[in-house]
Amino acid sequence: MTNNKLLLGVDLGGTKIEAALLNRDGEVVHRKRSPTPIDSYAGLLSKIRRLCEDLESSAGLSRPLPLGICTPGSPSPATGLMRNCNSTILNGQLLRADLESRCGRPVRIANDADCLVLSETSDGAGSSARSVFGVILGTGVGGGLFINGALLQGPNAVSGEWGHNRMPLERLPALPDQLLKPRPCYCGRLDCIETWLSGPGLALTHERLHREPINVEQLHSQQLDAKHRETLSAYTQMLAAALAGVINIVDPEVIVLGGGLSNIDVIYASMPDLLQAQVFSDISLTEVRAAQHGDSSGVRGAAWLW
Ligand SMILES: [Zn+2]
Incomplete structure (x- = not known):
């Protein structure tokens, strides 16, 4: 399957991480969930990488997709450090850069409310x-x-x-x-x-x-x-x-x-x-x-x- 037909998203929640591949019609074609490591930032990055690779393997993809990630807070525009996360292990971390280097792919971050708005305006209650x-x-x-x-x-x-x-x-x-x-x-x-x-x-x-x-x-x-x-x-x-x-x-x-x-x-x-x-x-x-x-x-x- 060619990469440009699919989109990769990860929802980083307080209790679970959910990863999904969407097609361009907004349908989830593969999905995987796993508990969120709460005491290890390095463990969290590894878990996200593994989920992404597992999904790509399920879909028969040969190259890594760019990753969009939904987080409970957002990076500071001044420092790039995460802030306002109620999953406090993330606060003060350079999450986007760390994920890009750990996962070997470009990463974009948005908070959960922005992701809700994007999802619902794409093909939902606000479309x-x-x-x-x-x-x-x-x-x-x-x-x-x-x-x-x-x-x-x-x-x-x-x-x-x-x-x-x-x-x-x-x-x-x-x-x-x-x-x-x-x-x-x-x-x-x-x-x-x-x-x-x-x-x-x-x-x-x-x-x-x-x-x-x-x-x-x-x-x-x-x-x-x-x-x-x-x-x-x-x-x-x-x-x-x-x-x-x-x-x-x-x-x-x-x-x-x-x-x-x-x-x-x-x-x-x-x-x-x-x-x-x-x-x-x-x-x-x-x-x-x-x-x-x-x-x-x-x-x-x-x-x-x-
Ligand atoms: Zn307050």
Whole structure:
């Protein structure tokens, strides 16, 4: 098989590494997963190399493909060193150069939110739109911007990093008082959007409201109990307030939600009315859609980097 028909992507997650070969129609033709080594950076590089070579061998490829890799953080434009990774073994490493020398191929890096946006604008929930804000709602919260056919790459390489803006709690006067205790973020700030809208943030909201642990199965149930309904109502109000801040600046046609929490259906039903109340406009036409490619957005977006 000739190399120019396939794209190689790797999603470097906190618990697993996923590698995939895509054809130019966006279909995954080979896929392989392996646990992420958490205590050895050298072991991590070797694991990525082995996954790439195994896939190429499965596809009968004779020469190495360029590699796109999805990471939890991004390289600093000043130093090239990785930063903002919640898989902290990566922080401070020259990941792109190290991978190029270890794997013998050119490498491009993007964070998980940018990969979600690339995947969903290529052939997913944002494929017909000229402007898309993609959001990861998972262990962390991140965002990426796609404008007029390309990812927006600013001078600081932080475009879309909305998860570490402050949650506009003053716009949510209906939230119960017991919720409003400040939340410290790992980044050193208080009340980052991530501390409210991530999976751990949602769990903390439930605990503060009801003094009991959240039941994840309930979140996806067709018959929500009253406590989880109240938790999700608070969560959806906060999500709308936070997204309205993005709409007031970028005014995207579509917002695509990805990550584990984007699978909670009740988020979407109330979003148009909540956004209408929060956006600085007499009408809110931005559509909020669930990502179409689910857990594969990282590996697919990474492949589309080439
Ligand atoms: Zn933060």
